[in-house]
Amino acid sequence: MAKNMTLLWGSGSPPCWRVMIALEEKGLQGYNSRLLSFDKEEIKSQEVFNINPRGQVPSFKHGDVIVNESYAACFYLESQFKSQGTKLIPDSTEEQALMYQRMFEGLTFYDKLTAVIFYEYYVPEDERLASAVKRHKEALSAELKLWEGYLHKTGSGSNLAGKSFTLADVVIFPTVATLFRFGLSEKRYPRLGEYYALLRERPSIKASWPPHWLENTKGQDTLNDI
Amino acid sequence: MAKNMTLLWGSGSPPCWRVMIALEEKGLQGYNSRLLSFDKEEIKSQEVFNINPRGQVPSFKHGDVIVNESYAACFYLESQFKSQGTKLIPDSTEEQALMYQRMFEGLTFYDKLTAVIFYEYYVPEDERLASAVKRHKEALSAELKLWEGYLHKTGSGSNLAGKSFTLADVVIFPTVATLFRFGLSEKRYPRLGEYYALLRERPSIKASWPPHWLENTKGQDTLNDI
Known part of the structure; x- marks a missing residue:
């Protein structure tokens, strides 16, 4: 195909x-x-x-x-492949606007995640500072609160831009899954936890689940104090 | 309107x-x-x-x-506003693919620019390191070489994704203009210089030129050693 x-x-x-x-x-x-x-x-x-x-x-x-x-x-x-498979850009003005908005906020979300979990990859050893790590963790925590609020507003069982699964979910779900793989607390971030639980069962996501996560189901605990 | x-x-x-x-x-x-x-x-x-x-x-x-x-x-x-004004997403598969590709590389381009010119804005005073500034400048220089190569490939007088002015130009021209405002050498980066000269005369760009750049035409020299 x-x-x-x-x-x-x-x-x-x-x-x-x-x-x-x-x-x-x-x-x-x-x-x-x-x-x-x-x-x-x-x-x-x-x-x-x-x-x-x-x-x-x-x-x-x-x-x-x-x-x-x-x-x-x-x-x-x-x-x-507009007319093939799932339609990933909704027609309604409101849903489309929200999809675009969340997609691009998703880049900030991802940047704030990687600044914490890949800090040692990005920053050479002699430039690493505890104060920078602390700052990045605080920025991630503030970012997470925004997304909890967004998901609270769209409501239980919803995708990121509303009823439909859209490009926003395609690009942001991997960030959310990575958060939990690295130890984020579903108790402290219940809306993100619910969104994660909802989408992890989606066929496209199950079919593409990272193979080394399947082999070794235990993740890291980098984010368990966030 | x-x-x-x-x-x-x-x-x-x-x-x-x-x-x-x-x-x-x-x-x-x-x-x-x-x-x-x-x-x-x-x-x-x-x-x-x-x-x-x-x-x-x-x-x-x-x-x-x-x-x-x-x-x-x-x-x-x-x-x-698909049918109003300039059509900003081309129909042809090749141009569209190139437009998307350049648009999103444009985010990396912008990040590498801001890591240099806004370093003091992003990094608290007690975390600033000469080695980090040097690293960011080297990364920007490598990035600029990529874009010189892209413009060399599309050819003289071309927009970023080919003949048409597209969303790639909309989102990346401001980065290019900022480079020159901060002192980038048109001699060392002639393709970017040519692209800048071509588009700065475009009505949409002239109409939206940063007012404080018009008031004070002298920019900074942050990038003149890049």
């Missing part, structure tokens, strides 16, 4: 996961799926650079067309 | 400028334009929080619909 598509990806990478969910939702199973490890050798390999000059995953190719940025690939797939 | 729209914005903010260019391109002049200073009092005012819980500009309202994130507002305006 999607034999002319190739996705290079890494397990547990939220940007990669976004593209995989979009592919599932659009009924594009059967693409050429290349799971890479995050070792420098694999990520900075010629295979990756042939598609992505940034040497990053996801790297995505459809025929001769290359769309590597995860949000870009999701928009592209929805646009090219 | 656009009397039911309100935009709160700050002069010289690339995210605000994106929305202003999109409004111009879609023929939506006449919106309620509220220029705020970046003083805490104005940015963290009730007027801003009434529209934007993050207390940031741009803050944008269309009737009862709120779309504050700059990329979200651009997508929203193109979707709601």
Whole structure:
């Protein structure tokens, strides 16, 4: 079905996961799926650079067309396969506006998450500071409160932009799942916990669940004091 | 024409400028334009929080619909006013794919720019390190080389995604203009210089040029060693 598509990806990478969910939702199973490890050798390999000059995953190719940025690939797939699978951009003005708004707030959400959980990856050892870690944790905590409020407002059992599952869920669910994988408390963040429980059972999400999370179901406790 | 729209914005903010260019391109002049200073009092005012819980500009309202994130507002305006003004998402698969790809790389581009020019704004005084500034400048320099390459590939006189002016130009031109405002060398980055010279004359961009850049035409020299 999607034999002319190739996705290079890494397990547990939220940007990669976004593209995989979009592919599932659009009924594009059967693409050429290349799971890479995050070792420098694999990520900075010629295979990756042939598609992505940034040497990053996801790297995505459809025929001769290359769309590597995860949000870009999701928009592209929805646009090219509009009438196939799940419709990921709602028609109603209100839902569409909310979808766009949440999608792009989702980038801030993801940045604030990674500033905490990937701090040691981003910041060289001799530049690391306890005060910066504390600051990033406080920023993440404030961000989480915003999202709890958003989910409180849309109501129980709702997706991020309302009744329908949209691109906002495609791109933000992997952030939410990563929060809980890294120890976020469902008790302190009940709305996010409920959203997580609702969507983790969705077929597209189950089908693309990070394989190393399945192998080792115990996550980290980095976020259990947030 | 656009009397039911309100935009709160700050002069010289690339995210605000994106929305202003999109409004111009879609023929939506006449919106309620509220220029705020970046003083805490104005940015963290009730007027801003009434529209934007993050207390940031741009803050944008269309009737009862709120779309504050700059990329979200651009997508929203193109979707709601598809047949009005400039068509900002091309039909051809290749141009569309390239547009999405560049748009989202544009966020990385902007992040790498702001990590250098707004370093003192983002990082508290007692956490600032010369090694971090050096690292951010190197990252920006590598990023600039990528964009020089992209513009070399699309060819002289081209927009970012090809022949047409698209959402990629709407969201990335303000980053490019900011680079030169902060002293980037057109000699060392000739393709970016050419792109800047081409688009700065475009009516939507002239009409929305940051007023304090017009008042004081001399910029900073932060980037003249990049």
